[in-house]
Amino acid sequence: xxxxxxxxxxxxxxxxxxxxxxxxxxxxYGENKAFLQxxxxxxxxxIVEEMKGIFHRVILVTNQKSDFEYLKxxxxxxxxxxxxxxxxxxxxxxxxxxxxGFFVACDMPLLHKGLIRYMVEIIDHHGxxxxxVGKLVEPLHAVYARSSLGIIKGLIEKKRYQVxxxxxxxxxxxxxxDEIRRFCCPQEAxxxxxxxxxxxxxxxxVKAHGVGKQR
Numbered sequence: 001x002x003x004x005x006x007x008x009x010x011x012x013x014x015x016x017x018x019x020x021x022x023x024x025x026x027x028x029y030g031e032n033k034a035f036l037q038x039x040x041x042x043x044x045x046x047i048v049e050e051m052k053g054i055f056h057r058v059i060l061v062t063n064q065k066s067d068f069e070y071l072k073x074x075x076x077x078x079x080x081x082x083x084x085x086x087x088x089x090x091x092x093x094x095x096x097x098x099x100x101g102f103f104v105a106c107d108m109p110l111l112h113k114g115l116i117r118y119m120v121e122i123i124d125h126h127g128x129x130x131x132x133v134g135k136l137v138e139p140l141h142a143v144y145a146r147s148s149l150g151i152i153k154g155l156i157e158k159k160r161y162q163v164x165x166x167x168x169x170x171x172x173x174x175x176x177x178d179e180i181r182r183f184c185c186p187q188e189a190x191x192x193x194x195x196x197x198x199x200x201x202x203x204x205x206v207k208a209h210g211v212g213k214q215r
Contacts, residue, residue: 009053015099016120018055019092020047021085021140022062022106023078032067033107033193038206043109043193048073050111054120055102059095061088085139086152086161093149099123105140107193109202115183119143119175127151127170131190133177138190139163145170 022034022044034044048071051058059074068075076095078087092101100123102116119129120143129143151169155161180186193199 010117012052012054012056013120014056016055016123016143017092017096017098017101018051018058019088019096019101019103020044020051020058020060020073020106021088021092021103022060022064022068023081023088023091032064033199034068036107036193036199038109038203044068044071044106046109047104047106047111050113050116051102051104054113054116057096057098059092061091061095080156083156083161086156086163086166089139089144089163090149090152090156093144093146093152096146098146100143100145102143103140105192108141108190110184110188110191110205111141112184112189115175115180115189118179118183122173122175125171126173128167129173129175130167131180131186132174133180133186133190137164137167137174140192141190 035042038046048058059076060068060071061076061078062068063077063081065075065077076091079091079094080087083090089103092103102120104111123129123143123145127145127148131138131141148166148170152166155165177186180189188205191198191202191205193202
């Protein structure tokens with residue numbers, strides 16, 4: 001039961017869709033990372049819950065649809081398989097009617113709602129909004145404008161699959177460390193899982209923050 005002290009939930013975005021990428025085969029890890037559990041909850045379920053609280057429409061890009069049917073989300077397969085991140089971005093943008101999509105990998109469980117909302121709010125007039133920590137950028141925790149779809153398609157047709165080449169062709173708004181730090185630790189926010197050791201580290205961080213704690 002709500003009390004006067006309970007904050008009202010922020011409205012979900014209509015003009016930007018949430019896009020979860022779960023198309024990889026997890027060959028480096030040895031099993032499907034989306035189904036690893038932290039605090040008894042699968043990674044994919046944690047991410048879906050966060051995304052549903054931010055976006056009115058959430059879709060899943062995956063080439064293993066039967067594995068994810070229980071989530072009751074709209075699902076699409078990669079239009080062109082085997083391209084890596086740029087293929088997932090291309091597929092996602094091709095399947096949304098919104099102004100833009102916020103794209104996140106399914107093995108990135110330390111999402112911060114405040115940071116995601118901040119990035120969505122500044123997408124206007126940009127082709128992409130991308131976090132940047134030091135010399136590293138995070139292409140799979142980023143907002144991409146649907147107006148950039150033609151540029152991505154052109155790169156794919158030329159067999160140029162590096163996302164950084166796309167960044168060279170559009171106006172990118174980089175979200176720097178000092179901005180990220182307003183919401184969360186830049187060194188933790190974009191951690192993903194490629195090895196059991198990385199999974200153990202993320203479990204320790206989640207435990208320290210408190211499982212289910214609002215971020």
